[in-house]
Amino acid sequence: MALNDISLCVARGELICLAGHSGCGKSTLLRVIAGIEMPDRGRVFLDGHEISGPNSYVEPEERNIGFMFQDYALFPHLSVTDNILFGLKRLERKAARARCHEIIDRLGLGHLARRFPHMLSGGEQQRVALARALAPQPQILLMDEPFSNLDRGLRDGIRSETISLLRELGTTVIMVTHDPEEALSSGDRVVLMRSGEIVQEGSGGDLYDRPADAYTAEFFSTFNKVQGACWNGFLETPLGRFKAPGFADGHIATLYVRPQCLRVNCDTLGVDCTVVDCALMGEIEQIRVSVAALAEPLKIRSTERLRLRSGDMARISVPPEQVFVF
Known part of the structure; x- marks a missing residue:
């Protein structure tokens, strides 16, 4: 039909x-x-x-x-x-x-x-x-x-x-x-x-x-997708804890994070990661990082020139208001 x-x-x-x-x-x-x-x-x-x-x-x-x-x-x-x-x-x-x-x-x-x-x-x-x-x-x-x-x-x-x-x-x-x-x-x-x-x-x-x-x-954007389990109205993931109202305890859901919403920082906040590679794409720099608990690298897109290189250690954080849980 x-x-x-x-x-x-x-x-x-x-x-x-x-x-x-x-x-x-x-x-x-x-x-x-x-x-x-x-x-x-x-x-x-x-x-x-x-x-x-x-x-x-x-x-x-x-x-x-x-x-x-x-x-x-x-x-x-x-x-x-x-x-x-x-x-x-x-x-x-x-x-x-x-x-x-x-x-x-x-x-x-x-x-x-x-x-x-x-x-x-x-x-x-x-x-x-x-x-x-x-x-x-x-x-x-x-x-x-x-x-x-x-x-x-x-x-x-x-x-x-x-x-x-x-x-x-x-x-x-x-x-x-x-x-x-x-x-x-x-x-x-x-x-x-x-x-x-x-x-x-x-x-x-x-x-x-x-x-x-x-x-x-x-359809409208690319995403990093990270699975986790829901407990007490929150989704627990290797990237942190995020609100997930309406999901039953123990339900497996997926955190959707746009590459431009991931923040790379050097302070005590966030999750430890290792830079896999970094590519300059004109106005945007695309960085891939690996997190110990994740099987696939995460993609980050930034307009800042972070000048990271393969093998560098960094920390990433995710603004909770800029994610989706499905």
């Missing part, structure tokens, strides 16, 4: 990021909303009107929903102008031309108007696909991994530009992404999916700072 018991409400002008690993149902949900796929049960409403349900089905072209595909799906034999005009067939020719030129000017595509898709860079193709999707002035815009085909250096700038434009236009957007950073930075609300279901939804800060479970925590 691709989707199961999905319930999602999107407000006018809201930008929603559907996040999750490949195969979790994100793109299927977009296709159901667009009308490309029909659900076995359930209903889809747009602006209060049922567009899909047991007794109703509105054809995709009648839904006034824009869809921007991952590969952009530009017609190779049509110019930029004609690609944009393709989505405006319902308008009279003069009105369609006026709307086409308006969106070309709005997105700064005038110098590309006569070119064909093979003559465009990846970023330019992305903007043309966006222009084509926005030209009919859809009530909602669906975007399926719209930035995944762009080089990393180009992606951040174009994404920021596109999101700013969509917010300025007041466009209602549902965007699919598998990139945690993109989800956290782009959406008014992030909806995390797994196996066809919604695991958690909320602001980026909600999901990053207050993950509901281990899956949510690990």
